[in-house]
Amino acid sequence: MMRFSDRVYTDRWSDSVIDDYARCEGSRSITNCDENEECIHTFGDKQLSMDERKLQMKNKTPLKLYLKNENNGKYEDTGKRFIIRDIEIGSIDGVNKNFNKFICTLKRIPDNDIKGISGNTNKMVIIEEDIELFYRSGTRSTNDVINKKREKIICELGNKKIPNEWLTNNKWANLNNEILRVIDSLKSENFSEYKFICKGGRGKNYDLELTFYSNTEPKKYKLEFKYGANEINDCPQWVSPMKPSQYFNISYEELFYEEYLPGLCDKYNLDKPDKETYMKEIHNNKPECTQYLKIKYDKGNKNSRNPTPLYTGEQCDIDNYEFAKQLNNESIQQFLETATLNVDKMNEYFKNTQKDKIYLLWNEGSFNIRTRNEEDYQINSEPLTIKNNNCLRGKTISGYPIKILLRWKNGVSFPALQIS
Numbered sequence: 099m100m101r102f103s104d105r106v107y108t109d110r111w112s113d114s115v116i117d118d119y120a121r122c123e124g125s126r127s128i129t130n131c132d133e134n135e136e137c138i139h140t141f142g143d144k145q146l147s148m149d150e151r152k153l154q155m156k157n158k159t160p161l162k163l164y165l166k167n168e169n170n171g172k173y174e175d176t177g178k179r180f181i182i183r184d185i186e187i188g189s190i191d192g193v194n195k196n197f198n199k200f201i202c203t204l205k206r207i208p209d210n211d212i213k214g215i216s217g218n219t220n221k222m223v224i225i226e227e228d229i230e231l232f233y234r235s236g237t238r239s240t241n242d243v244i245n246k247k248r249e250k251i252i253c254e255l256g257n258k259k260i261p262n263e264w265l266t267n268n269k270w271a272n273l274n275n276e277i278l279r280v281i282d283s284l285k286s287e288n289f290s291e292y293k294f295i296c297k298g299g300r301g302k303n304y305d306l307e308l309t310f311y312s313n314t315e316p317k318k319y320k321l322e323f324k325y326g327a328n329e330i331n332d333c334p335q336w337v338s339p340m341k342p343s344q345y346f347n348i349s350y351e352e353l354f355y356e357e358y359l360p361g362l363c364d365k366y367n368l369d370k371p372d373k374e375t376y377m378k379e380i381h382n383n384k385p386e387c388t389q390y391l392k393i394k395y396d397k398g399n400k401n402s403r404n405p406t407p408l409y410t411g412e413q414c415d416i417d418n419y420e421f422a423k424q425l426n427n428e429s430i431q432q433f434l435e436t437a438t439l440n441v442d443k444m445n446e447y448f449k450n451t452q453k454d455k456i457y458l459l460w461n462e463g464s465f466n467i468r469t470r471n472e473e474d475y476q477i478n479s480e481p482l483t484i485k486n487n488n489c490l491r492g493k494t495i496s497g498y499p500i501k502i503l504l505r506w507k508n509g510v511s512f513p514a515l516q517i518s
Contacts, residue, residue: 104159104225106139106180106204107173107197109166115192116140125203128163128180133208136183140190142197148187151200155182160207160223169400175243180204224251224260229269232325232460249296249305249323252277252458256294256308276465280458283467286310286317298323303337303451306458320455327459330468331498335516336475337451341381342504342515345444346437350429350504350513351380358429362510365421366394380511391510395422399509422510430504431487439490439502441477448475448517474498 108116108128117127120138131137141151154161158181164173185202189195224247231248254260255277264270281292289310297320298305306321327333343349355376363370371387379385384392396402397410398419409415452475459466473495482492482502490502503516 104161104223105145106141106161106163107166108139108163110168112140112193112197113165116190119190128178128204129165129176131178131180131204131206133206136203136205137180139180139202139204140193140198141185141200141202142195143199144196148185148200151182151185151202155185161204177243179207181207224254226261226264226267226270229264229267229273232273233269233463245323245325246296246298248325248460249298252306252323253294253296256281256292272463276460276463280465280467281308284308284310284319284456286312288312289317304455321458322455323458323460325460328461328466329459330457330470331518332459333518335503335518336457337448337517339444339447339515339517342513345440345447345515346433347440348433348437350433350437351377353433354429354513357432358425362391362422362425366391366418368394380513383508383512385511388511391422392508394418395509426506427487431484434484434488434490434504439482441479444502445476448477471496475500 106128113127113129116138117130120126123138125136125138128137128139146154153159160179160181163176163178163180165176166172167174181204183203183205185200187199188201189198190201228247228251231244231251251260251273255274260270260274265274285292289312292308292310295307295309296305297307304320305323308319308321310317322336324330324333324336330336339345343351355373359376360370368390375387376385379387393408394415395418396408397412398415398417400409402408449472452470453472455470457466457468457470459468476495477500478493478495480492482490485491485501488504492500492502494500501518503518505514505516506512507514
């Protein structure tokens with residue numbers, strides 16, 4: 099029976115040794131490889147044999163790169179994916195012999211064309227071991243990727259596309275039973291069939307759509323999946339509005355550009371981008387105008403993913419990171435103390451994104467199904483207060499607490515609100 103492993107492992111030491119070898123061959127190591135470029139890496143034969151690797155090469159199987167986190171000793175998904183272009187028996191001096199039986203040439207797949215991680219959920223590849231994603235948490239840096247995979251698994255199980263033999267595993271069987279329970283609780287009378295569709299992603303206001311078909315009009319449900327919570331108020335956030343300044347009477351991005359970005363650029367010894375470009379790109383996840391700021395920032399950030407860790411441990415890099423955080427905090431505090439939230443516009447956004455949404459809250463092996471009335475997510479007329487210099491706090495019409503946190507999602511780019 100053919101085995102399967104879609105992972106590639108490395109660590110800083112092995113990668114540096116391979117990089118020295120690769121550069122002599124006119125190539126580079128796997129962590130230094132850019133999109134659409136080729137690199138050199140080594141495999142052992144404990145995971146897969148040469149024949150099995152050749153089958154992956156023939157099928158162009160995307161391989162996930164896992165890099166060892168030196169802080170906790172765990173291997174973490176870098177977000178990079180590769181396909182095998184060539185492979186031969188051989189080894190590289192200085193690399194662990196357990197992972198050093200085959201030398202191969204890999205090609206990095208562009209990030210927007212990666213199965214299992216791309217915005218197109220339909221391209222995700224699910225393997226049997228992925229059931230563990232429902233029974234353990236990911237790191238903060240991998241949560242988005244992991245949640246997309248969880249949502250895909252829910253759809254595949256609901257649509258009966260998971261191999262039956264996987265359901266002999268108690269964890270798969272339990273998740274399947276929980277999904278059937280969700281279906282049973284929402285099903286329409288006299289329905290003939292149902293279907294799950296993954297809908298999540300930027301610009302989408304819910305994760306999954308469950309449709310029941312019958313002789314009359316189809317009945318559709320908007321489902322929001324949350325991992326590790328029993329109640330909606332337990333979630334770290336239930337919505338994250340982009341371009342936060344549209345909900346205030348002044349612009350946070352302009353404030354930061356005029357009063358704080360110059361100091362950051364001076365500290366990092368970098369040119370300040372022009373304002374038009376900055377304002378146009380700053381709401382992207384990886385804006386070109388701040389890419390070098392991001393590299394400087396990540397060199398001092400222990401949790402950096404760019405998409406691989408850039409943390410150096412050097413005090414000068416740590417100081418740069420702390421300086422950027424301080425500027426972020428000071429700018430957010432100044433903004434919230436100066437600006438006024440447009441509550442009516444914020445409430446209208448909540449209506450448009452939260453109406454008729456059903457929450458699937460997964461925790462400790464089961465789903466809690468929750469809904470909300472409009473009054474549960476509409477901010478009341480009482481004045482808001484500032485908490486921790488970065489968060490507005492108030493209450494909804496029905497009396498629930500509501501927090502509106504202003505933060506940078508990507509360190510030096512992508513300002514957004516986090517609502518909980």
